Amino acid sequence: EAQVTQNPRYLITVTGKKLTVTCSQNMNHEYMSWYRQDPGLGLRQIYYSMNVEVTDKGDVPEGYKVSRKEKRNFPLILESPSPNQTSLYFCASSPRDGPYEQYFGPGTRLTVT
């Protein structure tokens, strides 16, 4: 089944403890991206990647890192999480050379205390 998977789906952590949210797609898509969703603010892009080893900042990149060493994987790294990064995170991928026709993963709900 063609899909985008994220792990973990739920995570509660403490301020300052490094964490990684994994994202994987099995559709051979080149374009991948990360969004966060907050009540009243909608979805906002954190980072995106046009291809392997090519990443770029979105609208809200502060406090996040990403890497794209393989085509199928695009992990989101929080080196020192803070409470304002409590949010619902979505990974997405696209078969196009940009944010067109994106497929979204099921989401990761992160709580930082």
Add this chain to the structure above:
Amino acid sequence: GENVEQHPSTLSVQEGDSAVIKCTYSDSASNYFPWYKQELGKGPQLIIDIRSNVGEKKDQRIAVTLNKTAKHFSLHITETQPEDSAVYFCAAAGGADGLTFGKGTHLIIQP
């Protein structure tokens, strides 16, 4: 940067009636306008999209219209059904960087 406004934030319609959600955008360079449906506990799902060289696109009960001059686009759902209840997001993009989303419309279908 791009700014997308979406209205209304909540829309309640009787089953079988039509629903219309409207969005405006600010960047005249934007050329791609998708609509996503998000059900509770799930990720957004693309339901229809339109490019700037097209004024209208239809897929069964769903249609999207685009007015580039006025910088607004709308989602039309006809003959609404209970399974249409969800949050709908519009978005705009002008290039490879990413989508700018509206804040969403909670569509409620009353039986």
